[in-house]
Amino acid sequence: IEAADAATATALAGNLHEVDLADVLMALPPGDRSLFVLLLGARFDFTALTEVDQSVRIEILEALPSNVVADGLRELESDDAVYILEDLDEAQKFEILSQLPLPERTALQRSLDYPEESAGRRMQTDFIAVAPFWTVGQTIDYLRNEKDLPDDFYEIFVIDPRYRLLGTVSLDRMLRTQRHVRIGEVMNEARHLVKATEDQEVVARIFERYNLLSAAVIDEADRLVGVITIDDIVDVIQQEAEEDLRALAGVGDEEISDSVLETVRGRFVWLFFNIFTAFAAAAVISSFEYSIGEMVALAALMPIVASMGGNAGAQSMTVAVRALATGDIDKRNALRTIRREAVVGLVNGVLLAILIGTISGLWFRNLGLGLVMGAALIVNLVVAGLAGILIPLTLNRLRVDPAVASSVFVTTVTDVVGFFAFLGLATWLLIG
Amino acid sequence: IEAADAATATALAGNLHEVDLADVLMALPPGDRSLFVLLLGARFDFTALTEVDQSVRIEILEALPSNVVADGLRELESDDAVYILEDLDEAQKFEILSQLPLPERTALQRSLDYPEESAGRRMQTDFIAVAPFWTVGQTIDYLRNEKDLPDDFYEIFVIDPRYRLLGTVSLDRMLRTQRHVRIGEVMNEARHLVKATEDQEVVARIFERYNLLSAAVIDEADRLVGVITIDDIVDVIQQEAEEDLRALAGVGDEEISDSVLETVRGRFVWLFFNIFTAFAAAAVISSFEYSIGEMVALAALMPIVASMGGNAGAQSMTVAVRALATGDIDKRNALRTIRREAVVGLVNGVLLAILIGTISGLWFRNLGLGLVMGAALIVNLVVAGLAGILIPLTLNRLRVDPAVASSVFVTTVTDVVGFFAFLGLATWLLIG
Structure with missing residues (x-):
């Protein structure tokens, strides 16, 4: 479509809102994006660049001559110009800034001198x-x-x-x-x-x-x-709630337009840390090899105890992480919240123990197995509730972001306790 | 503190911002909250009620005489008044509305006639x-x-x-x-x-x-x-991102001030649905009882395959759910995203296979076991990546909220495939 046909491009993008213009940019094949900006020339609204994914923005800016970028930035409000400039490397930033008239250059430079993600970066320097x-x-x-x-x-x-x-x-x-x-x-x-x-x-x-x-x-x-x-803060508010969601699932700030390599890099770190959790659980199971050899049904039932604990732990952890982020948990109500999580874990544990214990007992026609299953579930659900609140609280106290680190610890606790409680009780009551 | 001493209460709450006044209300013991409002009388700013948790708001409103509430609401902007009224039961709503002058009553009634969570409920009816x-x-x-x-x-x-x-x-x-x-x-x-x-x-x-x-x-x-x-929409934007987080973890809209009973009710539903997942996995394991009896190491290693798949599935699902919510995935890029998830799963699978396969092989001094472990991990990671994107896409197509329902299905797939791939390959190559 884009055989250097400026007229068509202008007709296409002529009076689009900046956001819709950004969508057009995102939909174009990578090589054509900067070409498209050049074709539009002065009719390209650089505000659109604040609305595309970061990787696309950097790609376009690196392909454009610095005088074109400088001219585009002059038309923008200072906070948008800073947003576009801040991800570029120092050399390119300097080249673009040096083409701006002194007052504008000074204003942008001053904003850029404030730390990343600070109010100084997001502020508009023109005011009445x-x-x-x-x-x-x-x-x-x-x-x-x-x-x-x-x-x-x-x-x-x-x-x-x-x-x-x-x-x-x-x-x-x-x-x-x-x-x-x-x-x-x-x-x-x-x-x-x-x-x-x-x-x-x-x-x-x-x-x-x-x-x-x-x-x-x-x-x-x-x-x-x-x-x-x-309007600058709405994005921050949304990002911030989303950051917790992504951190809990271990996906960082990946975007749907990221390459396979970027995505793998972001996600592998998380999987890597979970290897320790997985082997800790495996070591617990391995120490009960004799009991499993005696009663293979234990192998089939043990993941149920661990996974129920994992789910309950994730519930209480999610509530705790968000409450910490929004300031809903403080010293006054921390103790009350911990007590509540223990009681909720106990009640849900008893309910699950009745249901799952009965099904397991009937399945393997073994009353004792059903009782052991129920008891292990109660223990693990209470522990899960407590781990889900105590681990985020502790990390927060240690000034580690609870959203990033809680999940691995909570899963380790619920897996280890789940397998240990079930296999330990079974060995003691049914095998030993 | 509150022995009906209006002067002290006024001094305390006199010129607090509505938000800080709301914090004072939340910190008071339940019985004292409505008393506090009555003590302040006309000096109580009802806007504060829009800032407290829903359960606290309802408790206070039910304890106050309806003429006091009506007087308080008259001072508010119409959207705040609607926000306060909308959670009350019909009889109480009617009683309060009937004490308002006709023009204000009509305006509020018209807003309340629009569906819950609609623009009509959030709008301000006074404008120039x-x-x-x-x-x-x-x-x-x-x-x-x-x-x-x-x-x-x-x-x-x-x-x-x-x-x-x-x-x-x-x-x-x-x-x-x-x-x-x-x-x-x-x-x-x-x-x-x-x-x-x-x-x-x-x-x-x-x-x-x-x-x-x-x-x-x-x-x-x-x-x-x-x-x-x-300002009305900022709350909606934040809630909406947070809703996905809570839905994925199965905790609904619980608040830190909810009672144990409310919390249990909200969380148990989610645990209940996960019982099916847990037993599906147990059934798969159970069908390989003979192999596990022959080689008990299988029981120790099998949860690793399942949990790595579960983590990878959760990663790809989280990205997919948010991308669907923000409109970043559409027909144009769905196919590309699915292909990307499969490749990311393959690459991460190979990396984990090398690491975990080597550790497992060395641990049990069994090269074959390490190879089976690696192969099962690759299979499960690719399946996890695909399940993490295909299940949310399918649910979205069926007009089911992917944030609420995806997690159970994805976990079921990664558990069942994980156990089946590992135990099946082990039986075929090492036992059979």
């Missing part, structure tokens, strides 16, 4: 700030006549001569206030300030908790340096 | 709408002089005489435009309209995709009936 003694009318006249304003803004900041934030005025307040009123009289105290070095997840929690639409960002000297808006 | 022939100056004067305006608004809607939406004007556009300009000239075409009956998750996707701050809600006759703002 006025003095408290201005009147509403004066401010509106300034907004009407000044040409070099940010594309969108949602509130007006009030600052002192040293750029320290005194308060904010929402735009609806501006519109409904008489012209003669002074800004200082209608401003709200700025309550939820964000430090530029703050982690974006912490910022997301503040937005979520206080239902903010935007928040002022300040530097170490308490000077106003930018503003973070909710 | 003007005609296109008004000038910017006229509109600002109206906003300055009219007393009965919504508390906050983020854009101005432009409508025709039949209440159909013509466009929207952002507030920053209003502030930077000269007074004489007509609204019709500065309005943007309203692109992302939401039907009131639309599911809130679909609405969340639209907000996320197009980075919206607010969207107009229309009824079946295309009339403007409300506006949804991003």
